[in-house]
Amino acid sequence: xxxxxxxxxxxxxxxxxxxxxxxxxxxxxxxxxxxxxxxxxxxxxxxxxxxxxxxxxxxxxxxxxxxxxxxxxxxxxxxxxxxxxxxxxxxxxxxxxxxxxxxxxxxxxxxxxxxxx
Numbered sequence: 352x353x354x355x356x357x358x359x360x361x362x363x364x365x366x367x368x369x370x371x372x373x374x375x376x377x378x379x380x381x382x383x384x385x386x387x388x389x390x391x392x393x394x395x396x397x398x399x400x401x402x403x404x405x406x407x408x409x410x411x412x413x414x415x416x417x418x419x420x421x422x423x424x425x426x427x428x429x430x431x432x433x434x435x436x437x438x439x440x441x442x443x444x445x446x447x448x449x450x451x452x453x454x455x456x457x458x459x460x461x462x463x464x465x466x467x468x
Contacts, residue, residue, distance in 0.1 A: 376448065378426045383449040385420045386432065388441040392417040400432050416444065 394405045403421040423429050
């Protein structure tokens with residue numbers, strides 16, 4: 352494989368600079384991710400992939416891209432999903448740490464903060 356080809360195939364994590372600066376992530380902490388792989392993956396695989404939402408898009412002549420989005424319990428769960436995708440032969444395109452979802456507003460229009468017991 353030529354050096355130029357190997358550089359094109361390297362996968363780099365997508366880091367949202369604003370998110371990274373505002374939040375410290377620990378190994379045993381739940382987080383929300385967006386994972387993109389090349390290839391077609393049916394939504395039926397969601398349960399086997401930690402309940403992530405699966406959508407596949409295809410543009411013109413390009414190969415299909417499957418996007419998996421959702422919450423994972425910790426970094427071990429993330430590695431488990433990545434390992435399963437690898438074993439399925441789906442090339443990894445990107446892994447993105449997403450901000451947590453916004454709290455849903457109540458009927459009065461105010462957001463309810465979750466309280467830990």
